[in-house]
Amino acid sequence: xLNLKFIRNNIDDVEQMLQNRNTNLDLSEFRSIDTQRRQLxxxxxxxxxxxxxxxxxxxxxxxxxxDAGSQIAEMREVSRxxxxxxxxINKLDNQLDSILYMIPNMPHESVPPGNGEDDNxxxxxxxxxxxxxxxxxxxxxxxxxxxxxxFERGAKITGARFTLYRGAGARLERALxxxxxxxxTNNHGYTEILPPFIVNKTAMTSTGQLPKFADxxxxxxxxxxxxxxxxxxxxxxxxxxxxxxAHELPVYFTAYTPCFRKEAGSYGKDTRGLIRxxxxxxxxxxxxxxxxxxxxxxxxxxxxxESILQKLNIHYQxxxxxxxxxxxxxxxxxxxxxxxxxxxxxREISSCSNFEDFQARRxxxxxxxxxxxxxxxxxxLNGSGLAxxxxxxxxxxxxxxxxxxxxxxxxxxxxMGGMEVIR
RNA sequence: GGAGAGGUGGCCGAGUCGGCUGAAGGCGCUCGCCUGCUAAGCGAGUGAGUGGGGAAAUCUGCUCCGAGGGUUCGAAUCCCUCCCUCUCCGCCA
Numbered sequence: 001x002l003n004l005k006f007i008r009n010n011i012d013d014v015e016q017m018l019q020n021r022n023t024n025l026d027l028s029e030f031r032s033i034d035t036q037r038r039q040l041x042x043x044x045x046x047x048x049x050x051x052x053x054x055x056x057x058x059x060x061x062x063x064x065x066x067d068a069g070s071q072i073a074e075m076r077e078v079s080r081x082x083x084x085x086x087x088x089i090n091k092l093d094n095q096l097d098s099i100l101y102m103i104p105n106m107p108h109e110s111v112p113p114g115n116g117e118d119d120n121x122x123x124x125x126x127x128x129x130x131x132x133x134x135x136x137x138x139x140x141x142x143x144x145x146x147x148x149x150x151f152e153r154g155a156k157i158t159g160a161r162f163t164l165y166r167g168a169g170a171r172l173e174r175a176l177x178x179x180x181x182x183x184x185t186n187n188h189g190y191t192e193i194l195p196p197f198i199v200n201k202t203a204m205t206s207t208g209q210l211p212k213f214a215d216x217x218x219x220x221x222x223x224x225x226x227x228x229x230x231x232x233x234x235x236x237x238x239x240x241x242x243x244x245x246a247h248e249l250p251v252y253f254t255a256y257t258p259c260f261r262k263e264a265g266s267y268g269k270d271t272r273g274l275i276r277x278x279x280x281x282x283x284x285x286x287x288x289x290x291x292x293x294x295x296x297x298x299x300x301x302x303x304x305x306e307s308i309l310q311k312l313n314i315h316y317q318x319x320x321x322x323x324x325x326x327x328x329x330x331x332x333x334x335x336x337x338x339x340x341x342x343x344x345x346x347r348e349i350s351s352c353s354n355f356e357d358f359q360a361r362r363x364x365x366x367x368x369x370x371x372x373x374x375x376x377x378x379x380x381l382n383g384s385g386l387a388x389x390x391x392x393x394x395x396x397x398x399x400x401x402x403x404x405x406x407x408x409x410x411x412x413x414x415x416m417g418g419m420e421v422i423r
Numbered sequence: 424g425g426a427g428a429g430g431u432g433g434c435c436g437a438g439u440c441g442g443c444u445g446a447a448g449g450c451g452c453u454c455g456c457c458u459g460c461u462a463a464g465c466g467a468g469u470g471a472g473u474g475g476g477g478a479a480a481u482c483u484g485c486u487c488c489g490a491g492g493g494u495u496c497g498a499a500u501c502c503c504u505c506c507c508u509c510u511c512c513g514c515c516a
Contacts, residue, residue, distance in 0.1 A: 004473095041474070045485045052485090055497040059442040068496080075496035243433075243471090366471095368433090375471080 001100045001362050008034060017106055020113065020323040030099050037092040044085040051078050101211055105358040107323050108295070108332040114322025120335070121322075126306065127315035129339055130398055137404065138342035139396040140273035143169060145404050146422055149274065160271070161263065161278045168422045172395065172408070173281060175415035176388045177256050180283040180308055184385055188304045190254035190285060195234035197257055198225050203237040206363035208329035208355075215264040218278075227260035231284035232382045236359055239288060243375050244367040250289040250297055254385060257282065274389045275347065281388035287381040290367065291357070294379035295332075298354040302334050305350045305385045312391070312409045314398050315339040317346055331356045334383075338390070342397040349390045352383030 007014050011027060018025050054075050061068040112121055143149025148169025154162040165173055184190040201224045204210040209217060209229060218227040228234055235255050244251070259282050270276035285304060289297040302318070309316050321333040330353040337346035357377035360366070366375035399407045405423035408416055 038474085041485085045474075048485060051496075055442070058496055062442080072496045079496070245433085 001358065002103055002106065003361065004034075004096075004100065007100075007103070014103065014106070017323075018103070020107070021104055021326065022115070022324055023104060025099075025102060027099075030096070033092050033096050033099075037089060037096065040085055040089050040092070044082055044089065047078055047082050047085070051075055051082065054078075098211070101205070101362075104326075104328045105331050105355065107326055107330075108354070108356075110320075111326060111332050112320060112322045113324075115324040116322075117325050119322040120319040120325055123318040123320050123334065125315075125317040126310060127313065127339075129315055130341060132341060132400075134402040136341040136397060136400060138273060139340075139393045142342070142396045142400055142404060142406060143274075146406065148172070148422065151273075158278075161276065163274055163277060168416070168419065169392075171416060171419075172412070172422070173388055173392050175412045176391050176395075177281060177283060178415050179412055180385055180388070181254060181256055183308060183311070184254040184283070184285060184304060188252070188307075190252040190304075193231075193235055193238070193253045193255040195228075195231060195238075195255055195257065197228050197234075199228055199233050199237070200224055201226070203233055203240065206240055207233050207236050207359050208362065209233065212328060216262050218260045218262060228257060229261045230259050230382075230384075231255040231257040231282065232286060235284065235286040236365075236380055236382065237363060239365045239378075240363045242365060244288065244365075244378065246290065246367055246370040249367055249378065250287055250293075253286045255284050255286070256388075257284065274393050277389060280390075283385050283388065285352075285383050285385040288365065288367075288378045289381060290369075291376065291379050294354050294356065294381060297379075298332065298334075298352065298381055301381055301383050301385075302336075302352045305336060305352055305383050308386050308391070309336070309338060309349070309394075311411045312395065314394050316349070327351075327353065329353075329355050329358050331358065336384075336386070338394045340394060340397045342400070347390060347393075349394065350384035350386045353381060355380045355382075 002014070007027075007030070011031070015027055018027075054071055058068045058071050058075070061071070112119070114120065137145075140149065140151065144151070146168070148166055150164040150166055154164040157164065181192060185192050198220065201210060204217065204226055209226075217229060220226065234257070235253050238253070239251075258279055260279050263276055263278060266276060274280075285301055287297050287301060306316070306318070316336055316338045319335050319337060321327075321330075321335060326333055333351055333353040335348045336350040336352070338349040339345075340347050356379050359380045360377040363380075365378050365380070367378050368375050395409060395412075396406050399409060401407060401421075403423075405421050407421050408419055413420060
């Protein structure tokens with residue numbers, strides 16, 4: 001969330017930002033609650049000051065065995081007033097919080113203006129479209145023909161948007177996960193994490209999934225526990241309510257987890273194939289950085305994610321999300337979009353974001369600056385490195401051959417027991 | 424699931440019959456002194472949040488001893504609820 005004082009002092013900018021992000025939120029309520037709250041706060045603090053000093057003198061009187069009856073009677077009245085005021089303030093605090101939690105992050109100045117995904121400028125492109133002398137197939141056709149993806153049985157076991165992997169398909173997904181983790185831990189300096197796949201409400205609120213996006217989460221019956229929609233949630237919360245030392249920053253974590261999303265509101269979208277599942281696998285990259293170099297860290301994180309596709313030798317492009325397409329918690333986001341010949345489109349395979357102190361403020365993650373003094377909020381970043389299911393889609397579609405077989409990319413073969421082709 | 428113990432500042436750890444304890448003592452850290460360097464020693468300082476005054480150094484109010492309620496003029500200290508940790512027993516991957 002944003003800093004209360006920041007909103008108070010820059011309310012016009014915040015309202016402009018809400019417009020740019022197509023967010024329908026009126027801040028007039030915020031204004032009135034905020035001023036009211038501050039009035040009551042001054043009042044109650046004055047009374048508390050009186051109570052504190054009086055309590056001291058009552059203690060003194062009692063020690064000297066003198067009568068303190070009249071003061072006690074007076075303070076009884078004061079305490080009653082304080083209790084009443086505090087209750088009012090508490091109510092206002094809750095109202096204020098619920099507004100604060102719904103305000104999205106301020107975009108960084110380098111974020112281009114725009115209404116939606118069509119306005120995202122392409123930052124750079126890597127590689128080329130594979131030249132195919134035949135009509136490329138979509139991955140769902142390839143996967144079913146090869147017997148490695150079984151959409152019907154997945155739906156039978158659970159429902160729509162659940163898929164059964166089989167044989168070389170299951171192994172290929174596992175190979176991709178292991179390959180990615182090895183790259184990030186061995187070559188990019190990340191520490192591997194295996195976090196809980198179920199988290200509590202506090203963790204979900206810290207990273208921004210709650211309260212606004214409850215509809216997209218799977219909640220466990222009768223508990224305040226949720227299935228994670230991304231490893232970002234448990235991994236960012238590793239340092240919830242902690243103060244790090246400046247020399248510890250930046251911290252790099254990578255984690256494989258399954259991800260669970262309801263995909264509410266996307267009925268009829270990407271219904272075929274592996275693109276939009278309720279459960280998918282992802283290797284995530286998470287960073288905690290000092291504010292002064294968090295944007296350098298974002299560029300590096302992006303490069304780390306890209307390197308996976310480069311080693312797989314798959315064509316992709318990078319877009320800079322515009323104000324209208326930017327996620328709720330992010331200040332800036334790059335999407336990596338991979339080329340899918342079977343569908344003839346670029347599809348998002350990774351989303352790399354700097355959240356600045358937006359999540360850190362919610363999660364209360366701070367660090368003590370080198371020069372000493374009060375702790376500051378860290379900047380948090382994360383990005384997919386990459387979504388494994390969609391990477392598998394990209395491999396199938398880009399490495400397909402005319403006969404429907406799929407060549408396994410060189411770098412994955414050691415992870416596939418030396419297998420070279422799936423046929 | 425049953426029985427018991429406990430949750431205090433960056434860490435360890437005191438806190439008596441509720442009141443000069445935002446918190447003793449120690450460690451760590453910072454600054455200074457001293458020894459040729461290192462180690463040791465000596466002295467001083469060192470929690471967080473939020474509000475107000477001042478150009479600033481800084482001064483000042485309020486809150487915080489797992490979380491939330493309650494009792495009281497006053498609670499880290501008493502009562503209730505919840506959460507977490509540890510030990511033992513049972514069960515289980």
